[in-house]
Structure formats: structure tokens, C-alpha cells
Amino acid sequence: MTASAAQPVVRATLEDVARAAGVSLATVDRVVNRRDGVRAKTVARVEAAVAKLGYRADVAAARLARGQSFRFAFVLPSGSNSFMTNLTEQVQRTAEWLAGQRGFIDILHVDVFDPDVLAGALETLSPAYQGVAVIALDHPRVRAAIDELASRGVAVVTLVSDAPSARRLHYVGIDNPAAGRTAATLMGRFLTGSEGTVAVIAGSLSLRDHTERQYGFHQILSSEYPKLRTLPVLEGRDDSDRTRELTAALLARHADLRGIYCCGAGNRGIADALEASGRAREVVWITHELTQHTRRFLVRGTLDAIINQDAGHEARSAARVLLAHCSGEPISPDQERIRIDIFLRDNLP
Template sequence: MTAGAIQPAVRATLEDVARAAGVSLATVDRVVNRREGVRAKTIARVEAAVAKLGYRADVAAARLARGQTFRFAFVLPTGSNSFMTNLTEQVQRTADWLTGQRGFIDLLHVDVFDPDVLAGALEDLSPAYHGVAVVALDHPRVRDAIDQLAARGVAVVTLVSDAPSSRRLHYVGIDNPAAGRTAATLTGRFLAGGEGKVAVIAGSLSLRDHTERQFGFHQILSSEYPNLTALPVIEGRDDSERTRELTAALLKRHADLRGIYCCGAGNRGIAEALEASGRARDVVWITHELTQHTRRFLVRGTLDAIINQDPGHEARSAARVLLAHCMEEPISPDQERIRIDIFLRDNLP
């Protein structure tokens, strides 16, 4: 328990290992870097010394000596919804950090909603990139472009939105069906046994993440909360004005509308319609992504809960995964798993 004698804060170096194993520095180097031409017996001796001294390569020195640098491209959507603006900002902060780690990020903005444009951008990418992070689209052309990059030896991670059957290295984002299920459970429980209708508003049903969310939502709603009836999914195209009109119509048509789940953007429209109707307090509204707007609606009580994915975590995780892959280092999956955050008024960060 007590402090007692603490070990000196000095790490074993390659030289120490060489001395302990009774071999030369070059041999240790051959062993730790897995080069050819060392007898099995010697390898064992060196590895024993490594284990005994607890040798760990000094990453700073190693990187310096290697002099490698890595270039990554981050391909994000053009357009300006708050979440993507936020993500862009976080990617920039991550780029700053990476600069200190001998990594470089180029930020490209393309219209990711158009498969051809997105695929084209990926195909045009300079072969100088060691890795690419892309907000993907689950579409044959995009998958193909990703596979081509992978075939060229470029590490690809999908960000926020996945292309599951492609040869991407990793997906950095939340489990969207689970997010939908979470929204359904919150809706169902907040309405605790009451009856009525629940509306689901998506940006577009051609976006995989939106469909996955609404799938998860319906799954739980129908199995666990039979007293609630889901209305047919409405497509708001992530546009506030259009979403406002649709929501207003919905409220007018269904006097027994008890809940709204929005699995895309366009939240400002929903808030306006809800507040104008005077039913903001009676309708349970749950949406995705913490932004300056959704935060305000939540604090005000119009919005009941936010399902969130943290763009900062996502940007950093994508960079870490790419970097680790390039340096042939392992990644720890549960540190890279993106959480589905739930925010109520009380636990807003």
C-alpha cells in the first residue's frame, strides 16, 4: 500500500536488451523488427530478455527514426446541416492532432448523396493517400470505388454511414438499428401504456442509416408497445421547411398523434410545427444528433430526448484506426466502438 521504493522511471532500451541477451544491438533489431537471418535459439534468447526487462519500443524514437509520414483523405458531404458542420470541425481538430503524429489529413467535400459523384471522387483520389475516411453510401458504384481503393492498398474506413458489403477496413459509427430501437423504447416508455399514433420522419429512405433506424424503431414498437401505432414513414429530405409542412399536416390529420421519431435532420421544422400546434408538451418527440438547435429544443421541453453520436469521437477514432493500420499496430475494438448517447435535458454535456 505504501509508496516504498519506487522503480526508477527509466525504460529499458534496445541496448539494455542486447546486453541482457548477450547479443548485439543489430541482432536485437533483427528480432524485434522481424527481419530474416536469426536462429530460432537466438530469437528465443532475445525475446526472453525483452520479456524480462519489459522492453517496449519508444514510439517517439521509432517514429522519428522511421521518418514515415501518412496522408489521409477525409471525404465528407457538402451541404450544411449542423451535424456535418460539427463533424467537419472535429475532423479539423483531429488533423491538428495528427500533425504532431506525422499524419496529414486532407478534407474533401463532395455531394455524398449522389452515388456517381461520390464514387467519382473516390476514384479520382490521388494514389498518394495511405488511407481514406468516407461518409459512405450503400450503393454498388460506391462499393466498387471503395473496393478499388482497397485493392490498391489504400485503407478505407467508412464514417457515420457505412457500406457494409464493401472491402472497407472498418466502420466508424453507431449501430443504427440499435439507435432506432433505443428511440422506440424511449417513446414507448415515455408514453407508458397510453394509446395513439406515432410518426416516423426520415430524411430519405435511400439512406441506409435512416432505413436502419426506422427498422429498429418499428421492430421494438410493434413487438413491445402494441398500443402504439406507427404511421407510414415520411420523407422530409432533411429539409426544415418541407419537414415543417409535413409535421403540421400530420398534427392536423391525427388528433391522437402521441409521438414523433425523426431519424434524420430537419428538426427546426418539427419544432416550429409542434410549437405552433400547442401540442409540444403532449407529443413525445425524439430525434438524432445534438446540435445547437436540438439542444435548445430539448432544454425548452419541446424535444424529449436526443439520440446522439459524438462527431469528435468519430473523427478521432477514424484517424486512430487509419494510423494504426498504416503502422501495423493492433486497435482495441472496444475503445473504437462509437456509443449511442442518450441526452435528456438533465445530462446534456
């Protein structure tokens, strides 16, 4: 090795801190883990040694030494929703990383559109779980199930869709009203000078993310683009067959239909109906989530813009938040903030 070659970084240990502070290993352990029984002067000496050596605890090693591990349940939607399939894949990848941190993930698929089914799944979860991440339905029974988990000491993180009045620990997802406002601004700009109707298709208005998106969309479109009149919100339950029927009926009933905003899923159905009608190039269509299907629709011009959230970031963030809570460690709010992405055909990754 030459003199200029990079030297390996040697991580300071508790033994190094003990030697530098001139105290026993047991004393350092007490100070680092914030346990009582150490004089203030000694605490100050140990903390000075920690700062000087740049000591950082190896949390995973400490959990291993104590025989400590955590198990989390990720409750995700059943069905063929492409974004949720992608999210499941990202949770599976996150599980591989988390295993090295002494944390383990089980994935449960349920019908999140049915409050009784979702609440029942939460109510019957094994007591072996210390934390739960769930695509939440903002419904009284689901909120009660979340509250019951919290009362048992189980940390609950809502993922993608929130239930803010429940006793959840943290919400991992985008600012949905802002996402809806962003979609409305794009729609208004794309349709500058146009007059007519705009349709909004949600999966379910019981899902708070869909409700908040359509609220933000209406907020901007009605105040800044008065020539564009929004139709009553339709619910497609994120099902492609159902959204195909809804979209075909819209196109048949409204000759002045200028735009479609889908704040949920079921995009394959919308694409089929638009292309079958021959009006795909005259109706502006904006939707959510970059998937293999929406990418294809965007490239061929059927779809005009995608509002996206990073499923991988969300899966990792939910796992980090649960692990940090169970370990008594802080989280970094900036790291856990999920940004809103906008994709056009010209900037696809």
C-alpha cells in the same frame, strides 16, 4: 528533490535491450521487427530482455527515422447539418494529434445524399492517400468505388453510416438497429396508455444508418406497443426547411399524432413546426445527436430525448484504425466501440 518525490519514468531503448541480451543493436532491430536471419536461441534471449525491461517501440519515432508518413482523406457531408459540423470540428482536432504520429488528414466535403457525386469523389481521390474515412451511402456505385479503392491498396473506413457489403476495412459508428430500438422503447414508455399515430422522419433511406434505425424502431413499436401505429417513413434529406414542411403537414393531417421519431437531422425544422402548431407539449419527439440546437430544444421541453453518438470518439477512432492498418499494428476492439448515449433534460452534460 526529496527522497519521496516521484522519479521520472525512463523508457527502455533498443540499446538497453541489446546490452541486456548481449547482442548487437542490429540483431535486436531484426527481432523486434520480426525479420528473418536470427537464430531461435538469440530471438528468445532478446524477447526475454524486452519483457524484463518493458520495452515498447516508439512507433512515431520509427516512422520519422524511416521518413515514413501517411495521408488520409476524410470525406464528409456538405451542408449545415449540426452533427456533421461538429464531426468536422472533431476531425480537425484529431488531425492535430495525428500529425504528431506522422499521419496527415485532408477533409473533403461532398453531397453524400447523391450517389453519383459521392462515388465520383471517391473515384477521383489523389493516389497520395493511403486511407479514406467516408460517410457511406449504401448504393451500388458507392460500393463499387469503395471496392476499387481497396483493390488499389487504399484502406477505407466507413464512418457513422456503413456499406457492409463493400470491401471496407472497418465501420466506425454506433449499432444503428439498437439505437432505433432504444428510441422505440423510450417512445412507448413516454406514451404509455396512449393510442394514435407515430411519424418517422429520416434523412434518406439510402443512408444505411437511417434505414437501420427506422427498422429497429418499427421492430419494437409494432411488437410491444400495438396501440401506436407508425406512419410511412418520410425523407427530409437532413434539411431543416424540408423537415419543417413535412412536420407541418403531418400535424395538419393527423390529429391523433402522438409522437415523432427523427432518425436523421433537420431538427430545427421539426422544432419550428411543433412550436408553431401549439402541440409541442402533447407530441413526444425523439431525435438523434446532441448539438447546440437539440440541447436547446431539450431544455425548453420541445424535444423529449436524444440518442447520441460521440463525434470526437468517432473521429479519433477512424484515424486510429487507419493509422494502425497502415503501420501494421493491432487495434483494440473495446477502444474502438462507439457507445449509444441517451440524453434527457435531466442528465445533459
